[in-house]
Amino acid sequence: xxxxxxxxxxxxxxxxxxxxxxxxxxxxxxxxxxxxxxxxxxxxxxxxxxxxxxxxxxxxxxxxxxxxxxxxxxxxxxxxxxxxxxxxxxxxxxxxxxxxxxxxxxxxxxxxxxxxxxxxxxxxxxxxxxxxxxxxxxxxxxxxxxxxxxxxxxxxxxxxxxxxxxxxxxxxxxxxxxxxxxxxxxxxxxxxxxxxxxxxxxxxxxxxxxxxxxxxxxxxxxxxxxxxxxxxxxxxxxxxxxxxxxxxxxxxxxxxxxxxxxxxxxxxxxxxx
Numbered sequence: 001x002x003x004x005x006x007x008x009x010x011x012x013x014x015x016x017x018x019x020x021x022x023x024x025x026x027x028x029x030x031x032x033x034x035x036x037x038x039x040x041x042x043x044x045x046x047x048x049x050x051x052x053x054x055x056x057x058x059x060x061x062x063x064x065x066x067x068x069x070x071x072x073x074x075x076x077x078x079x080x081x082x083x084x085x086x087x088x089x090x091x092x093x094x095x096x097x098x099x100x101x102x103x104x105x106x107x108x109x110x111x112x113x114x115x116x117x118x119x120x121x122x123x124x125x126x127x128x129x130x131x132x133x134x135x136x137x138x139x140x141x142x143x144x145x146x147x148x149x150x151x152x153x154x155x156x157x158x159x160x161x162x163x164x165x166x167x168x169x170x171x172x173x174x175x176x177x178x179x180x181x182x183x184x185x186x187x188x189x190x191x192x193x194x195x196x197x198x199x200x201x202x203x204x205x206x207x208x209x210x211x212x213x214x215x216x217x218x219x220x221x222x223x224x225x226x227x228x229x230x231x232x233x234x235x236x237x238x239x240x241x242x243x244x245x246x247x248x249x250x251x252x253x254x255x256x257x258x259x260x261x262x263x264x265x266x267x268x269x270x271x272x273x
Contacts, residue, residue, distance in 0.1 A: 022165035027249030032193040042085035048242035050083040050233035075218040097168040
C-alpha cells in the first residue's frame, strides 16, 4: 500500500492513545479494495500468533518453578516486533472518519506512532500506542459496545480513545489527503467500489508457509507450552483464526444498495485473544 505523507495528514490525537476497530470496518475496507487483503490479513495473523506466544511465556512463568526458558522469552519479543511492524505498516495507510460530525478524516496511525499492544474482544480489535495506553487497555472492564454508546453520547468522553465501527475506515488516497471536508470523497469512493464488490474477488487465505517461516525464526519447532502442546502449532492456530475472523467480517455481495451496519457478527468461537 502507498504510504501517507506525514506532513499532510498528521494525527492530532494524544500521543498516548488507544484505538478500537470493529472487525466489520476492516471487512468493508477489504471488500472495497481487495488488493489490501494480504497485508491486512498477514498483520492480523502475526498479531494473533504473537499473543499466543506471549500466553505460552506467561503460563511457564506462572506455573513452572523454573519459569520460561530465555529462548522462548526472546522469541516472544522478536515475534512481537514482527507483528507490531506489520500492523504499523498496514494502519499508517488507513484513514477513518472523525467528528465534527464525520465531515473530516484522519490517519488511523501517524507516521511517528507505533503499535505497542493489541487484543481482540467483543468483535473489536483493540490497539495501544505505548505502554501507558496498553495498561489502560488491559485494565478496562465491561462491554465495548456500551463504551461505544457512551462515546456516541459524549464525543469528548475520552480524547485518548477512538472507537471505529461501521463503514468508516478507508485506504488513504494521496489526492484527497486527510482533514476537513475529505470524508465525502472517501465515502463516495468506497460506495463506488463496493457496488462492484463480490466476495469471490477477495482472497480467503494467506501464504501459510511464509507465515510459518516468520514464526519459526522466532520459536523452536520443539518448543512446548506448559501443557505440552507445540508452541508453533498454537501460534499457527491463532494466526489462522485471525485470518478467518477477517474473512467472516466481509459484507455480503451488494444487491441494489450497500448498508453499513456497525457489527458484522463474528462467531462466538473467535473469542478474545
